[in-house]
Amino acid sequence: MAEILAERYTGASIKRSEDPRILTGRGRYVDDIKLPGMLHAAFVRSPLAHGKVLSVDVSAARELPGVVGVYTGADVESMTVPGPDLLASMMGGGVPMPEFTLLATDKVRLVGDPVVLVVAESRALAEDGAELVEVDYDELPAVANAATALDPSSTPVFDNLGNNIARPHSRNEFGDVASAFANADRTYEFTVNVHRHQNVPMEGRACVADFDAASGSMTMYAATQSVHVAKMAVAMRLGLEQDKVRVLAGDIGGSFGLKIGASREELAVAAASRVLGRPVKWVEDRGENLTTSGQAREESFDVRVAVSNDGDLLALDVNMVIDTGAYPGMGGMVPNIIEGMLPGPYKMQALGFESTGAITNKATYVAYRGPWASETFVRERIIDVIAKDLGLDPLEMRLRNVVDNTDPPANMITGRPLVGVTTKESMQRVAELVDVEAFRRRQEAERANGRYLGLGMATFIEAAPGPRSAESGQGLMGMEQMRLRLDDDGIVVLFTGQMPHGQSHQTTLAQIAADEFGVPFEQVRVVVGDTDQVPFGLTGGSRSATMTGGVALHGARQLKAKVLDFAANLMEANADDLDIVDGRVEVRGDPSSAITVTEVAHQAGDVDLEVQASYDGGEGGWSGGTHCAIVEVDVETGLVKIERYVVSEDCGALINPAVVEGQIRGGVAQGIGAVLLERSAYDENGNFQSATFMDYLLPTACDIPRIEIDHLETVPLDAHVNFRGVGEGGMIVAPPTLVNAIEDALTPFGVRIFEQHLPPARILELIETPT
Amino acid sequence: MDITVTVNGAKRSGAPEARKTLADYLRDDLELTGTHLGCEHGVCGACTVIVDGRAVRSCLMLAVQADGSEVTTVEGLAADGEMAPLQQALWDSHGFQCGFCTPGFLMQATAFLDGHPDADEASLREALSGNICRCTGYQSIVDGVLLAAERMRQG
Numbered sequence: 001m002a003e004i005l006a007e008r009y010t011g012a013s014i015k016r017s018e019d020p021r022i023l024t025g026r027g028r029y030v031d032d033i034k035l036p037g038m039l040h041a042a043f044v045r046s047p048l049a050h051g052k053v054l055s056v057d058v059s060a061a062r063e064l065p066g067v068v069g070v071y072t073g074a075d076v077e078s079m080t081v082p083g084p085d086l087l088a089s090m091m092g093g094g095v096p097m098p099e100f101t102l103l104a105t106d107k108v109r110l111v112g113d114p115v116v117l118v119v120a121e122s123r124a125l126a127e128d129g130a131e132l133v134e135v136d137y138d139e140l141p142a143v144a145n146a147a148t149a150l151d152p153s154s155t156p157v158f159d160n161l162g163n164n165i166a167r168p169h170s171r172n173e174f175g176d177v178a179s180a181f182a183n184a185d186r187t188y189e190f191t192v193n194v195h196r197h198q199n200v201p202m203e204g205r206a207c208v209a210d211f212d213a214a215s216g217s218m219t220m221y222a223a224t225q226s227v228h229v230a231k232m233a234v235a236m237r238l239g240l241e242q243d244k245v246r247v248l249a250g251d252i253g254g255s256f257g258l259k260i261g262a263s264r265e266e267l268a269v270a271a272a273s274r275v276l277g278r279p280v281k282w283v284e285d286r287g288e289n290l291t292t293s294g295q296a297r298e299e300s301f302d303v304r305v306a307v308s309n310d311g312d313l314l315a316l317d318v319n320m321v322i323d324t325g326a327y328p329g330m331g332g333m334v335p336n337i338i339e340g341m342l343p344g345p346y347k348m349q350a351l352g353f354e355s356t357g358a359i360t361n362k363a364t365y366v367a368y369r370g371p372w373a374s375e376t377f378v379r380e381r382i383i384d385v386i387a388k389d390l391g392l393d394p395l396e397m398r399l400r401n402v403v404d405n406t407d408p409p410a411n412m413i414t415g416r417p418l419v420g421v422t423t424k425e426s427m428q429r430v431a432e433l434v435d436v437e438a439f440r441r442r443q444e445a446e447r448a449n450g451r452y453l454g455l456g457m458a459t460f461i462e463a464a465p466g467p468r469s470a471e472s473g474q475g476l477m478g479m480e481q482m483r484l485r486l487d488d489d490g491i492v493v494l495f496t497g498q499m500p501h502g503q504s505h506q507t508t509l510a511q512i513a514a515d516e517f518g519v520p521f522e523q524v525r526v527v528v529g530d531t532d533q534v535p536f537g538l539t540g541g542s543r544s545a546t547m548t549g550g551v552a553l554h555g556a557r558q559l560k561a562k563v564l565d566f567a568a569n570l571m572e573a574n575a576d577d578l579d580i581v582d583g584r585v586e587v588r589g590d591p592s593s594a595i596t597v598t599e600v601a602h603q604a605g606d607v608d609l610e611v612q613a614s615y616d617g618g619e620g621g622w623s624g625g626t627h628c629a630i631v632e633v634d635v636e637t638g639l640v641k642i643e644r645y646v647v648s649e650d651c652g653a654l655i656n657p658a659v660v661e662g663q664i665r666g667g668v669a670q671g672i673g674a675v676l677l678e679r680s681a682y683d684e685n686g687n688f689q690s691a692t693f694m695d696y697l698l699p700t701a702c703d704i705p706r707i708e709i710d711h712l713e714t715v716p717l718d719a720h721v722n723f724r725g726v727g728e729g730g731m732i733v734a735p736p737t738l739v740n741a742i743e744d745a746l747t748p749f750g751v752r753i754f755e756q757h758l759p760p761a762r763i764l765e766l767i768e769t770p771t
Numbered sequence: 772m773d774i775t776v777t778v779n780g781a782k783r784s785g786a787p788e789a790r791k792t793l794a795d796y797l798r799d800d801l802e803l804t805g806t807h808l809g810c811e812h813g814v815c816g817a818c819t820v821i822v823d824g825r826a827v828r829s830c831l832m833l834a835v836q837a838d839g840s841e842v843t844t845v846e847g848l849a850a851d852g853e854m855a856p857l858q859q860a861l862w863d864s865h866g867f868q869c870g871f872c873t874p875g876f877l878m879q880a881t882a883f884l885d886g887h888p889d890a891d892e893a894s895l896r897e898a899l900s901g902n903i904c905r906c907t908g909y910q911s912i913v914d915g916v917l918l919a920a921e922r923m924r925q926g
Contacts, residue, residue, distance in 0.1 A: 700909075706910055
């Protein structure tokens, strides 16, 4: 690799150390693994949304040459330890826990529910075998939507629950909701819907399970956001002691929240490997990925809003219903996060929030980039609607209601202090960048020409890492661990539980450690993806910039201190007088004294130059920003063209600007896809309608505009670590930004929009029958 | 069926099952796992390779159909350990994130630039619109390919 010249690596767009392998075809994804004697898995899946399994005949499949094992749901139960789903119990939040098996035994609960596992000498033979399995079902009425699920007469998807309530109705109030509404000049009522859509990483779920009978241990090669969570799941369900399970991960083809822990299919594959004593690979195909891996969002919100005639946002009262799909995932806990985040960076006297979770015959509700994003959609959407009703520019209404960045900070009505929030600055900056007034003049002129332009803005804050709790003093994200070592060849090695799948941690963490320790970037390695080597951790929740960046910074300082202590003996100097500069240990101000870090490492012998570091998020704080879209809507075809997309964001100090901007643009692209293209569609019988890329449409290079990004970098809260998370914001705020712009374009038609999915056909409907 | 395919300049002979796709043949039989499978129905473009000068979806082509052809995969782009200008430019531009779609974009862009060395951004985006990237929002990829084209024009 070429020498990288930079004063400091941190803050520069250092070229990624991941790229040489990725650009030359030498990345190593799960499907690239080939082990001696490796077998291949395929699943027989339910064609029905809801049904009883009457009989399963696997005899023909078992006789097919090349098929090595065929396992029904009952077989897999006998090969595993029954237990709750690990992820559901971690994320459950005390909601009712349905009973179910890894593969379906008595019932199937969604189209694509795995029923039988076939293992064969090749993937093609496994699929041949799966074709030969005969399953008889007794179809049950599908619970195809939340309204059906909440009807007490609906057929329970899980017998042990006796109803289809994933999360019982609850209501909380913050501030005096009743009097805020009673004293308001005006109140509004809306119902806002967010449609079901999904992560769709380019690599689906995949694993190779390799059980070694001699040692009784399992090695799992996984595509996962946390090797340790996957290990826990495998150990629990296989009844293995933790030390008998090792999970390894290499390159991962994206995830966006999907690949946490180990899925039901992966656990069944692991069980098969143990029974067979051979490695078994499973790589889901795109149909399986779209149908069964998981989906997100489908939520409805009945919203009451209290405002003053001047545009003061006084209170919200929201009733949320979430469609959590069949098997438990993250759906049970999402309302809790939405409740806490709904006020956003706005002054508000009161919030009422109630929620109910529904179980339906659809794919599991999983985490998808900014899982609570609907709170931003609801809030930012209704602000536009109300502002226009009051004759205010939406920007004016936002500026009127948003908190100032004061000391002491304002608190959200739901409790969290809005410390260091620069929402107002980002709004003003975006307004400058797009020149709103000039746009309004152009919009007016073009309407006369039959061209419909619109401008929309939306703003968000993200708890990445979030403020310290006022009561406990604790950070929101707990602790982050890192092990750091100076190897005897002079390489500084960072062992992190982060499991990058596109986030560039091998570059960004090395940048920080190189600066703090004092060695060239190339002299730092970042080790990920091996439960035998890395501490517990998880990549997700926009966690790594602050938490892992912070532990890398403090850990590198700790390691440096330890190395200098050792070097002091070697150099017969006082450790306090030593520094490490560009890979050389020297007495401060006397470069002639220097010996290389590599030489020091060589001399260490039995001296252990290793530290365990941990970090609690420091002073914490918020990440956030304001986005603005300018669109043109073709009212003949319903097509939306995004003319300009501008971002002003504040994620504190940038570790690597190119990486930050890649995260923002990628998130915005997913948000644009969610509005204009993507929908996980089911019919009224629970049949999945979007199981291919011809039906589930993803944005292409022609759909995503250039995205202009302005960085505020104005939040120095912590004396040392001011990096904030930036992974989710784009996906959180792009949908309301775009929908606000589309509605603005369609103002002459009286269109108001209370939904998020706006493909051309829907735009035309809205123009024809405005709501 | 016995076939001989010239892959990245080397003649490779084999006898794949008639139903085996070119993608599976490259990945499983020839162990060239740089070519990725993202959808196996010809939409995402991750499996794009160059066959006789044209970018094709190797998930939609059978291995036996490639008999007698010249195939270039992502592994064939770098010569003597030196990245091709396109690879270098995409590295310089922070083109990719997770890397799964990368081989398809590289092969599609290689074939496109071969015939359109002066491509502008709009025609490049059109040419890349059959390749899906879920991570980047495309701007960094487009910038990288345009940078490569500029460097190649300047020789």
